[in-house]
Amino acid sequence: MADYEKKLNQIKDNLDKAKNLRIRAEARLEQLNRQKEEILSELKELGVEPENLDNEIEKLKDEIESLIKKAESLLPEDLVARQ
Structure with a gap:
């Protein structure tokens, strides 16, 4: 029984890690999209x-x-x- 509990805890930990990675990836994607928009805006101001x-x-x-x-x-x- 303890073995199942250990495996379930490991799965829960892995899910939490995956969730945190997804949240960080989404935040990074938002940051990169903002940078992209800033660059495109600067290019537009320069007429390029x-x-x-x-x-x-x-x-x-x-x-x-x-x-x-x-x-x-x-x-x-x-x-x-x-x-």
């Missing part, structure tokens, strides 16, 4: 559609590279070479 994000990142990288090259070309080479 989520499906165009990769293209926008690539465009910004190209713009940065172009501006760096322009800045480098404006530096006097003889001053830079002496350093």
Whole structure:
């Protein structure tokens, strides 16, 4: 009889653990959904559609590279070479 009681207690403990895990997972999901909405809102404010994000990142990288090259070309080479 004690063996059944021990098994039932183990099952109850496992159910409680599973319930706690489910509650934590649901809370984490809510947090992630809020973060997702915040990010989407920020993108909208910036005028970027989520499906165009990769293209926008690539465009910004190209713009940065172009501006760096322009800045480098404006530096006097003889001053830079002496350093």
